[in-house]
Amino acid sequence: MRVVTISATYGTAGSVIGPAVAERLGVPFVDRAIPSAVAEELGCTLEEALAHDDRAEHGLGRLLSGTMRLPTVTFGGVDMYVPGAMPLAPEEFVRRTEKLLKESARNQGGVFLGRGGALVLADVPGALHVRLDAPVRRRVLQTAAYSEISERQARKVIDDNDRARTAYVRHFYRADPADPSHYHLVIDSTTIPAPVCVDLITSAAEALN
Known part of the structure; x- marks a missing residue:
């Protein structure tokens, strides 16, 4: 089974390139399904789960910057509360997300966008x-042209998104997501057209299997 992880800064068409690569490889594209599954397992709503998501524009970045202060759980110096039957500690959310990532990779393969894949x-x-x-x-x-x-x-x-995504990886994995040593391929998808990026990634993934 083929497994591809894609770390994409905002404005590099990761949400376009990822699904296209998955389709070419014949594997699932795993993106928003992860917080949905985590939310279901923990019994909280998707909106609450997205507050912990590395791509939520007003989620982790706001929590770490201190602009959202809700009582109960301390995270990065910011007090936070998640409504529902149980408080959802960020570490627990990430642990469950990691579990789902690993199970998905093992059982069916896939193209995984973000989440420190x-x-x-x-x-x-x-x-x-x-x-x-x-x-x-x-x-x-x-981004301006597309949106x-x-x-x-x-x-x-x-x-906002750069700060949130970098904070997510640094806080939970003590790593810099921009460090090229984490990756086999680093592509400028604002210069190289998306279809060519898909070809490059697909060819590289097939070469590893």
């Missing part, structure tokens, strides 16, 4: 780890 699945034989990244300016232009928003708005979205 390259670190969580680093020991999976034959797994390909990919980083999509580019200079901020090019990501701003691509039909101003460049100023695009820059804010990118800054």
Whole structure:
């Protein structure tokens, strides 16, 4: 079974390239299904689970910056409370997410976008780890064009998401998600067209199996 992890900075078309690679390889694309499954297992709502998600624009980044202060659980110096039958500690959410990632990789393979996949699945034989990244300016232009928003708005979205995703990986894995040593391929998908990125990743994944 083929396993590909994709770490994508905001504005590099990870949500477009990931599903296309999965389709080409004939494996599932695993993205939002992870917090949904975790939320179901823990008995909390998807909205609550996304507050811990590394891609939630107003989730982890806001918690770590101290702009959201809710009582009960302390996380990164910020007090946090998750409504429901039980408090959901961030460490527990991440532990359950890791469990689902590993089980999915073992049982059916897949293309995994985000959630520290390259670190969580680093020991999976034959797994390909990919980083999509580019200079901020090019990501701003691509985001503005794709989302039909101003460049100023695009820059804010990118800054918020960059901080949240970097904080997620550094807090839970003591690692820098931009470190190229975590990956087999690092691709600038703002310069290389998405279909070519899909070809490159698919070819590399097939070469490892």
